[in-house]
Amino acid sequence: QVQLVESGGGLVQPGGSLRLSCAASGSIVNINVMRWYRQAPGKERVLVASITGGGIGMTNYADSVKGRFTISRDDAKNTGYLQMNSLKPEDTAVYYCNAAVRRTWYQTYVELWGQGTLVTVSS
Secondary structure, three states: OOEEEEEOOEEEOOOOOEEEEEEEEOOOOEEEEEEEEEEOOOOOOEEEEEEOOOOOOOEEEOOOOOOOEEEEEEOOOOEEEEEEOOOOHHHOEEEEEEEEEEOOOOOOOEEEEEOOEEEEEOO
16 A cells, blocks of 8 residues: 655754645656645645656746745655745645656556644744
């Protein structure tokens, strides 16, 4: 069974940094696009950043995090990352990773979600 396992959340002061990880466990052959979403209390889940696969690694960011967050991936480790710098209280949310995963070359991509990791920015 393939699943996405997130780590790296926690409590950080304003202006601090955190690095989130999203590792695909189980047998897979390929990960296409990877995305990070976040959901603040009482709000809808929104897209924060995305990165394409195929060795291209084209990135895209929500305006609210441009210049502060960096999405990356290590395909050898089947892992994606979200480096978050200059964190603000409004960045407080549960962060979810999302990825299109192919288990074998004979199957189509399946969309998976991580369990979510809480990021709290507070003094």
